[in-house]
Amino acid sequence: MTKPxxxxxxxxxxxxxxxxxxxxxxxxxxxxxxxxxxxxVAMRAMECETVxxxxxxxxxxxxxxxxxxxFLTIPVTEMFRDPDYYLAIRRQVVPFLETYPSLKxxxxxxxxxxxxxxLAILLQEEGLLERTLIYATDINPASLxxxxxxxxxxxxxxxxxxxxxxxxxxxxxxxxxxxxxxGALFDxxxxxxVTFADHSLATDSVFAETHFISCRNVMIxxxxxxxxxxxxxxxxxxxxxxFLGLGSKESIDFSTYAQRFExxxxxxxxxxxxxx
Amino acid sequence: xxxxxxxxxxxxxxxQGRRIEAVVIGGSAGGVDALLQLxxxxxxxxxxxVVCMLHLPPDRESRLAELFDERLPLPVREAxxxxxxEAGTVYFAGPGYHLSVEQDRTFSLSCEPPVHYARxxxxxxxxxxxxxxxxxxxxxxxxxxxxDGADGMAQIRARGGFTVVQDPADAQVGVMPMExxxxxxxxxxxxxxxxxxxLPMLENYKS
Numbered sequence: 469m470t471k472p473x474x475x476x477x478x479x480x481x482x483x484x485x486x487x488x489x490x491x492x493x494x495x496x497x498x499x500x501x502x503x504x505x506x507x508x509v510a511m512r513a514m515e516c517e518t519v520x521x522x523x524x525x526x527x528x529x530x531x532x533x534x535x536x537x538x539f540l541t542i543p544v545t546e547m548f549r550d551p552d553y554y555l556a557i558r559r560q561v562v563p564f565l566e567t568y569p570s571l572k573x574x575x576x577x578x579x580x581x582x583x584x585x586x587l588a589i590l591l592q593e594e595g596l597l598e599r600t601l602i603y604a605t606d607i608n609p610a611s612l613x614x615x616x617x618x619x620x621x622x623x624x625x626x627x628x629x630x631x632x633x634x635x636x637x638x639x640x641x642x643x644x645x646x647x648x649x650x651g652a653l654f655d656x657x658x659x660x661x662v663t664f665a666d667h668s669l670a671t672d673s674v675f676a677e678t679h680f681i682s683c684r685n686v687m688i689x690x691x692x693x694x695x696x697x698x699x700x701x702x703x704x705x706x707x708x709x710x711f712l713g714l715g716s717k718e719s720i721d722f723s724t725y726a727q728r729f730e731x732x733x734x735x736x737x738x739x740x741x742x743x744x
Numbered sequence: 745x746x747x748x749x750x751x752x753x754x755x756x757x758x759x760q761g762r763r764i765e766a767v768v769i770g771g772s773a774g775g776v777d778a779l780l781q782l783x784x785x786x787x788x789x790x791x792x793x794v795v796c797m798l799h800l801p802p803d804r805e806s807r808l809a810e811l812f813d814e815r816l817p818l819p820v821r822e823a824x825x826x827x828x829x830e831a832g833t834v835y836f837a838g839p840g841y842h843l844s845v846e847q848d849r850t851f852s853l854s855c856e857p858p859v860h861y862a863r864x865x866x867x868x869x870x871x872x873x874x875x876x877x878x879x880x881x882x883x884x885x886x887x888x889x890x891x892d893g894a895d896g897m898a899q900i901r902a903r904g905g906f907t908v909v910q911d912p913a914d915a916q917v918g919v920m921p922m923e924x925x926x927x928x929x930x931x932x933x934x935x936x937x938x939x940x941x942x943l944p945m946l947e948n949y950k951s
Contacts, residue, residue, distance in 0.1 A: 473847075474875075477847070499844075499846055499852040499854075500846055500847055501844035501845065501846055501852055501854075501872040501875065501876075502842070502844060502852065502854040502856060504875075505856065505868070505871075506856070542854070542855060542856060544855050544856065544857055545855070685855050688825050688841075688852065688853045688854060688855070689854065691826075692826055695826070716840070717824070717825055717838060717840075717841055717853050718825060719824065719825065719826075722826055
């Protein structure tokens with residue numbers, strides 16, 4: 469038995485509809501519970517009494533929308549998060565990637581860049597970075613700017629270093645950054661071949677053929693319909709027998725694409741496109 | 745109401761008129777032992793879903809679902825993103841992600857920042873469950889050493905759900921139940937043994 473929607477649920481639906489119509493950011497197929505929490509946090513931070521009053525402000529003030537966007541997206545991530553994932557890329561994906569003369573990799577939903585820099589470091593150590601073009605995409609322009617800057621908080625370096633070592637890193641992690649701008653500034657050569665771009669998995673289409681797509685802890689915020697759309701984009705973008713990496717609790721089982729990818733490393737959530 | 749001697753009949757009286765749809769149980773320090781005592785009270789074919797959350801170290805695979813699956817007469821699973829929530833199944837939250845219940849009564853995971861230093865946080869699970877099930881929800885909070893869960897229990901109570909807190913004197917660590925009692929004025933404060941008596945009764949009040 470489903471209940472009638474509560475006031476706040478009605479207001480939330482109206483807010484995301486307004487944001488879509490006005491700013492063309494499509495949060496309509498995001499899962500409700502976490503979106504609601506984030507809107508409530510935004511409401512408090514932006515000193516609005518109700519979601520409706522937040523909506524009114526956002527409607528008439530693009531700056532307020534830019535502020536709300538920072539709450540709606542989730543820039544919580546870390547470098548080499550789930551080290552086993554990166555270890556599995558080294559051992560099970562890199563041997564295939566090595567066979568291509570040039571590579572295209574898509575980091576979808578790259579947030580503030582932690583994963584981009586992690587992958588770039590891995591590729592450099594495997595001798596692949598020079599011939600790789602990385603597309604790092606996100607919907608949040610502030611996150612993309614942070615990703616471009618490549619300055620990580622110093623107090624996170626201990627965790628990132630530990631992760632890096634567990635992920636099969638072959639050098640001293642500190643080789644990759646210098647202390648600057650009150651943080652750890654990552655080596656610019658890592659992102660020489662990275663294109664940071666605004667791209668929405670909810671509304672945009674495929675822009676390139678890629679060999680490997682990494683999209684981690686992004687689809688958990690989407691309902692099944694949007695997850696399906698996104699897997700469709702990935703399937704279309706990936707080359708014959710291309711590789712897909714997801715977050716450690718994400719699954720393709722519920723999607724119509726379940727049969728079109730095969731698991732390569734089940735626990736690490738690495739998949740490979742099934743041949744035609 | 746606090747009583748280690750509360751009778752079955754009094755427990756039943758407290759549930760009178762309820763239409764229960766789901767049970768959510770939270771705990772932290774001492775929680776594994778508490779659940780090992782509590783969950784075996786569930787019979788096979790129990791007619792409600794039971795969702796359990798204990799605080800876990802973030803970077804390790806959780807073996808809780810396996811551990812309890814071997815010991816209980818009903819299936820025990822780790823809650824999966826977008827997974828259905830079925831009656832007769834005990835679910836455990838995995839490490840490293842918040843666990844929520846959506847309006848359509850499926851699970852969802854998220855990487856929002858920790859709450860009370862915890863991810864998964866009991867507050868997040870309980871607040872979203874209160875949204876999804878409203879008066880149909882029973883929230884149970886057990887032993888623990890921090891304040892997570894108190895807010896979630898208060899939200900369950902505010903949405904008309906039924907709230908049960910382990911008696912702090914009976915808990916391995918009383919901090920968590922004490923804070924919940926302070927915040928949510930629970931319907932029942934019971935020692936673990938009596939929560940064990942309550943649990944199988946709940947399905948008789950299924951909506």
